[in-house]
Amino acid sequence: MRGVAIVGVGMIPFGRRDEDTLVDMLSYAALNAMDDAGIGDMPIDAAYVGNMGAGLFNHQTAVASSLVDRINLFPAAAESVENGPASGGSALKNGVLAVASGYFDLVLVVAGEKMREVVGPRATDVVATMTHPQAEYIYGATLPSMAGMFARLYMPKYGITAEHLAKVAIKNHSNGLLNPYAHIHSRITLEGILTSPHAIVNNPFVADPIRLYDCCPVSDGAAACLLCPIEMVAQFKKPAIAVAGFGQATDTHTLQEREDPTDLKAVRLAARQAFDMAKLSPGDVDVAELHDAFTILEIAESEHVGFFEKGEGAKALERGQTQIGGSLPINPSGGLKARGHPVGATGVAQAVELTWQLRGEAGQRQVKNAEVGFSVNFGGFGNNVVAFVLRRES
Amino acid sequence: MSHLVGHRCVECGRLMNPRHLRCLDCNGREFEEVPPEGECRLITYSEITSLPWGIDERSRILGVVEFENGLKALGWLRTDKAKMGMRLNAGWGPVRVVGGEEVYGLTLVPAKSSSRTR
Numbered sequence: 001m002r003g004v005a006i007v008g009v010g011m012i013p014f015g016r017r018d019e020d021t022l023v024d025m026l027s028y029a030a031l032n033a034m035d036d037a038g039i040g041d042m043p044i045d046a047a048y049v050g051n052m053g054a055g056l057f058n059h060q061t062a063v064a065s066s067l068v069d070r071i072n073l074f075p076a077a078a079e080s081v082e083n084g085p086a087s088g089g090s091a092l093k094n095g096v097l098a099v100a101s102g103y104f105d106l107v108l109v110v111a112g113e114k115m116r117e118v119v120g121p122r123a124t125d126v127v128a129t130m131t132h133p134q135a136e137y138i139y140g141a142t143l144p145s146m147a148g149m150f151a152r153l154y155m156p157k158y159g160i161t162a163e164h165l166a167k168v169a170i171k172n173h174s175n176g177l178l179n180p181y182a183h184i185h186s187r188i189t190l191e192g193i194l195t196s197p198h199a200i201v202n203n204p205f206v207a208d209p210i211r212l213y214d215c216c217p218v219s220d221g222a223a224a225c226l227l228c229p230i231e232m233v234a235q236f237k238k239p240a241i242a243v244a245g246f247g248q249a250t251d252t253h254t255l256q257e258r259e260d261p262t263d264l265k266a267v268r269l270a271a272r273q274a275f276d277m278a279k280l281s282p283g284d285v286d287v288a289e290l291h292d293a294f295t296i297l298e299i300a301e302s303e304h305v306g307f308f309e310k311g312e313g314a315k316a317l318e319r320g321q322t323q324i325g326g327s328l329p330i331n332p333s334g335g336l337k338a339r340g341h342p343v344g345a346t347g348v349a350q351a352v353e354l355t356w357q358l359r360g361e362a363g364q365r366q367v368k369n370a371e372v373g374f375s376v377n378f379g380g381f382g383n384n385v386v387a388f389v390l391r392r393e394s
Numbered sequence: 395m396s397h398l399v400g401h402r403c404v405e406c407g408r409l410m411n412p413r414h415l416r417c418l419d420c421n422g423r424e425f426e427e428v429p430p431e432g433e434c435r436l437i438t439y440s441e442i443t444s445l446p447w448g449i450d451e452r453s454r455i456l457g458v459v460e461f462e463n464g465l466k467a468l469g470w471l472r473t474d475k476a477k478m479g480m481r482l483n484a485g486w487g488p489v490r491v492v493g494g495e496e497v498y499g500l501t502l503v504p505a506k507s508s509s510r511t512r
Contacts, residue, residue, distance in 0.1 A: 125446035135412040138490050138497045139456050139470050140442065140449045148440030149458060152478070207440040254412065256458045256466040261438065 001100040003230035005240040005393065008037025009352040014183040014221030014340035022051070022058050022114040025222035027070045030110045033224035038237040044226075045104035046077040050091030050111030052084055052344040056126045058114055067110060077104070084130040085293065086379030087111060088347025089248075089386030092225060096243050099227050106232075111349070112222030113342035123218045127343065130380050132253045144215055146381040147294035148207035149255060154262045154300055155209065162209065164314040166194045168295035169213045171323055172331050176338025178324075178365035183219045183340030214295040219340030223349040233393070241355045244280065244372075245389035247273025253383050264304045267376060270387040271305035274374070278389035282306035285328065285389075286370040287357045289350035291378035292335040298322075301376050302330060305387070324365055332357065332365045347377035347386060358392040397486050398500050400465040401425040409464050430484055432462035433505045439476045448491060459484075459502060469500030481505040 010032025012025055020028075026049065034044075049064040060066070064078040083090035088111035095109040115123050124142050131137045131146070154160065169188060176182035193203040193213045203213045233240035249269035255261050275281055282305060290305075292298035299313040307328055308316050316322055322330040333339045333353040336346060354373030356362045373390040400411040405422030416423060439457030455471040459482060470489050471482070482502040489499035 119447075121445065121447040124444065125448065128446050132412055136468055138492060138499050139468055140445055140454055140490055141456055141468065142442055142444070142446055144444065145440040145442045145456055148442075149438040149456075152438045152440065204443065205441070206444045207442045210440070252418070254468070256437075256468055257410065257412075257418065261458075 002102055004096045004099045004227055004243045005230050005233045006225050006243065006351065006355050006390070007228050007233055007236040007238060007240055008033040008039065008226035009224065009355045010034070010036055011181050011223040011349060011352050012221060013181045014219045014342060016116045017114070017220040018116070020220070022054055022060060022063065022112060023066045023070050025114065025220065026063070026067045026110045026112045029112065029222035029224040030067065030071055030108055033108065033226045036238060037226045039106070039226065042106060044073050044076045044106050044108050046098055047073055047108045047110065048091040048095045049078065049080045050087035050109070050344045050348060051080055052082055052087045052113060053126050056129065057117055073108070083384055084379040085341070085343045086347055086377045086384050086386050087344035088223070088349065089377030089388070090347070092348055092351055092388070093246050093248060093386055095227050096246060099229055105228055107227045108224065109227060109348060110222065110224040111345045111347060113344040114220045115218045115342060116220050120218065135254050142207060143381065144207035144210050144294065146255060147296060148210045150261065150381070151209050151294070151296040154296060157262055158311040158314070160296070160299060160314045162194060163190070164299065164317060165214050165295040166190055167317055168292065168298045169193065169337055171317070172292060172335045172337040175324060175332050175365055176334025178363065179334050179339055182334040182338050183217050183221070184334070184338040188213060210294055210296070216293045216336035216341040219342045221340055221342035221345050221349070223345050223352045225348055225351050225355070239359050240393045241358050242391045242393050243388065244391040245274040245276070245278030246387065247271060247277065248386045249273065251383045253380070255381060264300055264382045266382055266385040267301055267304040267378065270385040271376065274387040274389045278391065280372060280389055284372050285374045287332060287354065287367040287373050288328065288330045289333060289353050289373070289375040290330055290335065291346065291376050292331055292337050293341055293378065295337065297378065298330060298335065301378070305374070305376060324367060329367045332362065332367055347375070350375040350377060351388060351390065354390045358390060398430055398467055398484065400428040400430070402428045411465055411467050428463065428465060430461040430463065430465045430467070433481045434459035434461045434484055434502070436476060436478060436480045436482060437466070438478070439471065441476070457502070467500050469502045471502045473504050
């Protein structure tokens with residue numbers, strides 16, 4: 001297989017974007033990535049478009065064909081990639097494989113979601129369609145409730161408290177303030193969301209023990225990466241970021257069938273594959289973007305990918321290790337918690353953030369001397385996970 | 395499905411719910427139906443206060459339970475208070491309207507001996 005590099009990235013600010021259609025957003029992100037790389041009129045061989053729910057959110061299908069038409073990528077091969085909230089990660093992985101195989105040279109990976117077109121309970125329902133239709137969905141299971149059932153087991157087992165969860169939210173909101181692309185730009189405090197008498201009003205339970213501020217927002221947004229073989233990187237204007245490794249693994253659809261429901265097996269396996277391919281270890285990572293759709297997941301994933309031993313993730317958070325300026329900054333973008341989570345977009349948005357970090361272009365949230373980045377894109381409730389290791393090319 | 399039923403692999407004996415066409419352990423393709431037996435025990439739960447479109451309730455408690463024969467399932471707890479390890483009796487009733495049709499599923503009420511936990 002050929003080595004693959006990211007030579008251009010683009011994004012649009014996440015949030016509520018009433019003025020844009022889904023294809024508008026995908027187009028803006030794609031053009032930003034193409035301009036970032038400076039490809040001019042070079043033809044793009046293929047486009048992979050990550051999207052989870054346009055059919056349900058926006059009454060639109062065949063989104064990739066629409067994108068090609070909107071920004072004149074003809075006659076590029078194009079297809080949509082749907083893998084729930086890991087659609088972006090899957091689209092990126094498929095793009096990487098297409099370049100690595102030698103079949104395509106210049107590949108555009110775009111991912112996006114327009115969720116705010118529907119009201120909140122409808123969005124909750126659309127996202128819940130990823131649960132098992134007969135064993136979970138019919139009961140009204142939501143993704144926060146899956147996180148709630150997971151947290152109720154994981155927290156006492158590994159000494160994690162509601163305060164730890166709140167501190168993940170506070171850290172990621174603080175990081176989001178430094179990210180002009182973030183959906184949420186608001187500082188929150190422990191008093192405001194947990195310890196003061198009015199905290200329960202500010203931060204009610206959504207699916208106990210998961211509270212409002214333990215959940216990512218419902219966002220619109222899109223992000224894009226332009227890929228090429230390593231040997232072509234000199235043709236582009238920006239420093240190349242190598243896709244040093246990737247991994248993808250699956251687990252049972254329902255939580256109840258997992259031998260140990262506190263074990264995020266697909267996260268463990270995907271991370272191990274990515275590190276093995278990159279010939280690197282968790283200790284080599286300088287900056288990480290983890291899938292904190294719920295605060296408990298940032299801590300649990302940080303343990304499952306090997307950054308910390310089980311039970312040590314919350315302690316590392318307490319010590320400030322995962323802050324910008326700490327020994328392993330996690331989610332300097334603000335993560336899903338503050339940057340936002342347009343579900344299909346997230347896997348690519350993580351790669352965009354890591355690319356900016358590894359190039360030294362992350363502005364006020366820059367992690368110093370970052371050379372290796374790592375991401376986890378968590379699909380379903382951990383039943384389909386994609387991980388990447390990105391590395392700055394010297 | 396008119397009631398909760400698990401599927402036990404004829405080859406290796408693994409009990410599964412929901413149904414699979416290949417055993418999660420041995421890839422066997424023959425199964426026998428296994429109904430739940432006895433009371434069940436609450437393994438984990440969450441009270442949802444932000445429910446999806448189509449469920450017009452203030453809150454709903456969902457939980458994973460394990461029956462005495464090892465069958466596990468998610469169900470709707472028809473109680474205001476849940477406690478880890480509590481014992482529940484299973485029923486079968488309407489749980490949601492999907493696509494205009496009433497769908498039935500597992501409903502759970504505290505067993506009379508619900509103060510017993512293990």
